[in-house]
Amino acid sequence: MIGAKIKELRNELGISQAELAKRISVSQQTIGSWETNRSEPNLDALKKLASIFNTSVDYIIGNSKKRHYYDLTKKDEIDIAEQAEQIIEGIQTSADVNFYGEPATKEQMESMRDIIETGLRINKEKAKKKFTPKKYRDNGAKGGD
Structure with missing residues (x-):
């Protein structure tokens, strides 16, 4: 679930795994393992991802269907x-x-x-x-x- 969301958001932003890895100071292999659900990002990484993707941690981990607090219901x-x-x-x-x-x-x-x-x-x-x-x-x- 988290992996698919990270991949979707990364693709929307139009950046590679390598670029995302560089932005949050992890390896490209780490991004790949997150996207294939072999591992999950820690809280610090989730916060960085949320900031890069301009969304919330809740949205990335699947606790919310709303991408932003101001999204229309x-x-x-x-x-x-x-x-x-x-x-x-x-x-x-x-x-x-x-x-x-x-x-x-x-x-x-x-x-x-x-x-x-x-x-x-x-x-x-x-x-x-x-x-x-x-x-x-x-x-x-x-x-x-």
Whole structure:
């Protein structure tokens, strides 16, 4: 489990085993043994890996499905979709808000919904980053559910 996650994160970052080994001061063979689950990194190495991969120790060891403390939950996604729908309904029913000069097509409204949802997601993540207490951000709790 841990090995697959380390390999996945390393590949996402686009670095070799040798480069990762150099960054955390271990041998390439050590990285290989972690990735094949022949051994596991100690806590110090896990913290270094979490820092390099910009995630939490919990995410690497499989205790959390969330990669970052500010990742959106399923509930967040549902709330965002509902908010976007309310905004779209407001646009469709308001004569004062007409971006197209004529009634919008289905495709135009779908594009508008996508744009609104993207903006809402960005704002929600920024709010989580800003308002999440530090005790939940640090020491491996970044990825806590």
